[in-house]
Amino acid sequence: MSNENQQLDNAVNKLNIVPGTRHFFWVLFKSTFLISAFTVGGGMVIIPLLKKKYVDEYGWIDDKDTLDITAIAQSLPGVMAVNASIMLGYKMAGFMGTLVTILATILPPLITITIIAFFYDLFAHNYYVQMLLKGMQCGATAVIIDVGLNLVYKLFKKKLLLPILIAIGTFIASLCFNVNPMYCVLVDAIIGLMLLRDPKYN
C-alpha cells in the first residue's frame, strides 16, 4: 500500500474526524489551545507536541508537511510557534483553519500573562506552582524524545547519505557550537538548493 493511502487509512481508522467539518474545527481548537496552554518552552518544543497530535493521533497532515512548515516558520520573522500554527492550520483546513489555530495558540499566553501580571510574586516564588510546571516540563520532554527518535529513525531508514549528513552536521552545530537555528536553516537551505534537487530526495 502506498504511503499516502496508509495515512488516509490511519486517519479514518484512528478517530474519523474529517477536516473541514464543524466538529473538526472544535477538536482542532481544543487540542491546539490545550497544547499551547500546557507547553512551557520555545517553538521547537511545541512543534513535536503539535506533530504528535495532528500527525500521529489524528492523521490530518503528514510528517513531510510538518517538517517543511517548521523550517519555513523558523526562517520567517515573528514567533516560530505562531508562524507554524498559521501554516499548519492553512494546510489542514484553509483560512478558517488558520484562524482557529492562531487564536488557539495566542489565547493561552494572553490569558495567563494577563492574570500573572497581577500576581507575579505569588506565582514566581510558589513551590507548588514550580512543581506543577516541572512535572509538565518532564511530560513534554518525553514527547519530544519520542517524536525526535521517530523522525531520526525514518531519516536513516531512507539510507540517503546527504540528508543524514545534514542532520548530523546541524545537530553538532546547534548543540556543540550554539549556532543560531536560523543560520543552520539558511545554510541547509543552500545545500539543499545546490545538491538535493534529484527527485530521489523528495
Place this chain on the structure above:
Amino acid sequence: MNILLLLYWEFCKIGLFCVGGGYASLPWIQAAVVDNYHWITMTEFIDIFTISQMTPGPIGINAATFVGTKIAGTPGAVVATLGFVTPSLILCLLITYLMKKYGELSAIKGTLNGLRPAVVALICTAGLSFIWLSVWNTESVPTNFADFDIKGIIILLIAMIAVKKKVSVITLLFGSGIAGLVLGLLM
C-alpha cells in the same frame, strides 16, 4: 495618536523585525518598549523574561500582553498581541500561496529537501536540552551527572512509558503536571 493604535502599530513593527525567534527577539522588544517609549522599566522587562521561562507562550506574545495590560488594560493586551502577530499572518499566508504556485519547481523542492533533515536535528537538540532541564535542572550540558533530580527522572520515565502506550498528548502533559505536584508534596 490614539494609544491603542500606537500599541498596535509598534507591536506590528516588533513582530516584523524580530527575526531569529526566541531570545534573538529580546533586543528588538527592549528597544521599543523600554528604551524608546518607556512603557515599562528594565526591571519589569526582566520580569517578563523570567515569567516567559516558566509559563506557556513565546516571549514576544508575553511581552506584548504584559506591556499592553500595563498601558491600556485588557484592550491594550489584545491590541498589542494582535499587532504582534499581524506581520506573521500576512507573511505566512503569502508564503503558503507562493509555495502552492511554485512548490513544484525543483529549486524549491531541493531547498526543502535540505531543510527537512535540519528540522529533525533541531528537534533533537531541543529534546536533549529538555532532558538536561528535566533531570539535571540545568539548561546546558550538566557539569556533574551524579547531581540529578530524582523527581524529574521518575516523571520522565513514567511519561515515556505513557507515550509508548499511546496516551494522548494533552492527558500526558496534564498528568505529568499533577505527578510533579504530588511528588513535590511527598518528597
